Amino acid sequence: MQSVEVDAESIIRVITPALDQSRHKGQAGKIAVIGGCREYTGAPYFAAISALKIGADLSHVFCTKDAAPVIKSYSPELIVHPVLEESYSVREEDKKIIACKVLAEVDKWLERFDCLVIGPGLGRDPFLLDCVSEITRHARKSNIPIVIDGDGLFLVTNHLELVSGYALAVLTPNVNEYKRLVQKVLSSEVNNDDATQQVLSLAKQVGGVTILRKGKSDLISDGDTVKSVSIYGIPRRCGGQGDILSGRQNSLYFYH
Ligand SMILES: NC(=O)C1=CN([C@@H]2O[C@H](COP(=O)(O)OP(=O)(O)OC[C@H]3O[C@@H](n4cnc5c(N)ncnc54)[C@H](O)[C@@H]3O)[C@@H](O)[C@H]2O)[C@@H](O)CC1
Numbered sequence: 001m002q003s004v005e006v007d008a009e010s011i012i013r014v015i016t017p018a019l020d021q022s023r024h025k026g027q028a029g030k031i032a033v034i035g036g037c038r039e040y041t042g043a044p045y046f047a048a049i050s051a052l053k054i055g056a057d058l059s060h061v062f063c064t065k066d067a068a069p070v071i072k073s074y075s076p077e078l079i080v081h082p083v084l085e086e087s088y089s090v091r092e093e094d095k096k097i098i099a100c101k102v103l104a105e106v107d108k109w110l111e112r113f114d115c116l117v118i119g120p121g122l123g124r125d126p127f128l129l130d131c132v133s134e135i136t137r138h139a140r141k142s143n144i145p146i147v148i149d150g151d152g153l154f155l156v157t158n159h160l161e162l163v164s165g166y167a168l169a170v171l172t173p174n175v176n177e178y179k180r181l182v183q184k185v186l187s188s189e190v191n192n193d194d195a196t197q198q199v200l201s202l203a204k205q206v207g208g209v210t211i212l213r214k215g216k217s218d219l220i221s222d223g224d225t226v227k228s229v230s231i232y233g234i235p236r237r238c239g240g241q242g243d244i245l246s247g248r249q250n251s252l253y254f255y256h
């Protein structure tokens with residue numbers, strides 16, 4: 001199968017709503033990023049701020065208590081919730097009750113969001129990831145579109161049931177994340193000679209979620225079709241570019 005190059009710029013122009021004097025705050029999108037821990041405060045910031053820059057009205061971040069003051073200090077535009085906990089700050093005997101509290105805090109807000117990004121800078125702490133699994137289940141129950149990136153992909157690759165068959169999920173793997181997904185889902189290695197067919201099979205196998213494989217050309221498949229976007233960016237490959245993409249993807253998903 002041939003990949004189909006799409007004119008992403010024209011599509012973005014068509015789906016982005018025009019500014020309109022009759023609109024009120026929130027109508028151009030209320031999004032949330034679930035991510036940010038002791039090590040990573042930049043990734044959730046990049047994802048959340050890029051959603052605002054592309055036009056969303058409100059952008060929230062749900063992160064650990066340590067990460068919150070740092071992310072707040074980057075930008076007064078973000079609404080930052082210090083609700084997530086990592087194992088080091090929770091006693092074994094308190095884990096159940098703390099997990100319930102975390103979920104209750106996120107649930108208070110969840111229904112208001114048009115879209116979530118799960119994973120930028122989340123880290124891989126097992127207790128934190130257990131809580132985020134529950135958040136993902138609740139988002140799915142409420143039919144909220146989710147973009148899964150960064151450590152969120154580490155989580156769902158090990159727990160495919162979280163997204164399997166959920167057509168409102170978009171996975172945005174980089175080269176390593178894609179390799180892990182292919183190994184787990186297709187029990188094979190990445191095949192760059194037939195990349196379009198492989199991304200199609202992968203999306204189909206995960207039950208029609210959308211896979212956006214990042215690379216020199218981004219390949220996007222929902223299990224039925226494959227599109228590619230080869231617009232030239234900058235030749236540097238520094239950290240943070242994928243986080244920006246996941247945040248922008250979040251706003252665009254809502255517009256679409
Ligand atoms: N400024 C920031 O805050 C940035 C944070 N980032 C975040 O960094 C996180 C990792 O993303 P990468 O693309 O670097 O991920 P990779 O999968 O490439 O791995 C990153 C590191 O994690 C280690 N690792 C692999 N398996 C592990 C495991 N089971 N347990 C613990 N560590 C393991 C690897 O050895 C590697 O050093 C993501 O949450 C991502 O969003 C990046 O987006 C870059 C920028």
Ligand SMILES: Nc1ncnc2c1ncn2[C@@H]1O[C@H](COP(=O)(O)OP(=O)(O)OP(=O)(O)O)[C@@H](O)[C@H]1O
Pocket residue numbers: 150173174175214215216217218233237238239240241242243244245
């Ligand atoms: N070889 C490449 N040539 C051109 N563009 C690329 C290349 N690899 C990735 N990109 C682009 O860079 C952006 C980020 O992709 P990348 O693979 O760096 O994500 P990531 O590792 O998840 O980023 P992050 O550091 O934010 O976690 C994507 O928009 C992708 O299209």
